[in-house]
Amino acid sequence: MRRKQLNILESLEEGIITGVYKNGTLLPSEDTLAKQYAVSRPTIAKVYNQLQHKGYIKKTRGYGSQVIHNNARSTYTIGLLLPGSGESEIFTIINDQILKLSKKNHLNCLWEGATVSNAEIRRTQIEHYCEHYISQKVDAILFSPLERLPDADEINLRIFNKIIDADIPLILIDRGIKTQPDVGGYDIIWLDNLSAGGAMARHLIKNGCETIHFFYRPNSANSVDIRLSGIRDTVLKHHLKFTEENIYCGDPSDLNFIKTIKIVPGKTGIICANDSTAAVLLSSLEKANIKITSDCLICGYDNMKYSQYLKYPLTSYLQPCEEMANISVELAIRRIKNKHHIPMIVNVNGKIIERESTMFNR
Incomplete structure (x- = not known):
């Protein structure tokens, strides 16, 4: 047809x-x-x-x-597994928008899995919420995989398999599954991380950086890996050096580790995986006598509310969170109505919010 x-x-x-x-x-x-x-x-x-x-x-x-069809359903029940909402503001925005959509589109959303704040609590409860949703026979599940836990990949894959085995439509938000499952039948809506990584690298190079570092915390989501690929590709295309020596994975509050970062004064830019990492790193760099806007520039992702109020207002990459929520609900309803739809990966673009942290004082 x-x-x-x-x-x-x-x-x-x-x-x-x-x-x-x-x-x-x-x-x-x-x-x-x-x-x-x-x-x-x-x-x-x-x-x-x-x-x-x-x-x-x-x-x-x-x-x-x-x-002659008299079996119309006016309400769908969707279970939310968005454990990152206790850690990142982007999920607060996504949650709020889904709430608006649920009222507008007559959706019944179950929120138990969208209010967990502590990482260890997320670990112990997320599978419980998943099984609860399955027992409730929800029409679809919106899931943002766990990160920042040593066994996150194993837990994510286990949750993924439970949902797929229950034949419940699954939409992943913001992150994918690191251990690629053998089965398909799920959709993903997330930031175009390759493009976002490249955009931030170009921004720092344009502002005078000749050395670009990437800083992230252990056990980060696979979206961070893709972001790193975009940074690496862009830096190399500008004929600048980018090797494993430019990649730092650790605790941004660990002063001894921070002192190992190689800073070329006036020529170094540090891209952090997110704003929360960048905010802590800003403080640690100052303690290590590395001056922001003089010795190095720094930026992050997510445009958290506090970013503009730091000692050095932080340049950040704004994600289109409301649109991500809109599309996730559209994908859920689409797959509820036809489980045989071809799986979709939807990449959305955001924009850089430029602030003082990426402006050298010449």
Whole structure:
């Protein structure tokens, strides 16, 4: 079936299921719909034949195409497994937007797995919430995989397999699964981390940095690995050096470790995996007598609210969190209605919010 015809079919199906076209009403005439979609009348006739074959409508010569489907569902139940909401503001924004969407779209969202703050509590409770959602037979689950725990990959894969085995539509938000599962059938919505990494590297190079470092904490999400790839590719394309010596994985509050960072005064830029890491690193660098905006520049990701209020207001990469929430709900509803949809990976772009931390004092 041609793509446009399929799109029209899916649109009408959704309209019937959600009650836009109520049971007993007539669909627009074939001529009217053909003009609306700028297609031929035979194309609409084929769509209506498909709807009749699926039991949505009854076509009667001289009368029209009447909706006979009376099993519309107005509410879907979606379980939220967003454990990062206790750590990063981006999930607060995502949660708030999902709440707005749930009211607007008549969604019943279960929030138990979206309010965990402590990392160890997340470890012990996240699987419990997953099993609870499965026992509740939710229609879909939105899951942001755990990070910053030594066994996060193992836990994430276990949760993933439980959801897939239960045949529940799964949408991953912000992060993927590091250990690539053998099965498909899930969607991902996240930042275009390759592009975001490259954008920040270009920003620092444009502002005078000839040495670029990347700093992240152990057991970070796989999105951080992709971000690093974007940084590396961009730095090398600018004919600058970037090796393992430019990559630092550790605790940003560990002063002895921070002192190992090689700083070329006035020419060094440090890209942190996120703002929380950058904020701690800013303090540690000062304790190590490394001056921000004189010796080095520093930036992060997520544009946390406090970023602009640090001693050196932090340049950060703003993620389109509300749009990520919008798309995640769209993907969930799409897969609820048709579990056989081709899995989608949706990359969204953000923008750099430039502040003092990436401006050299010349």
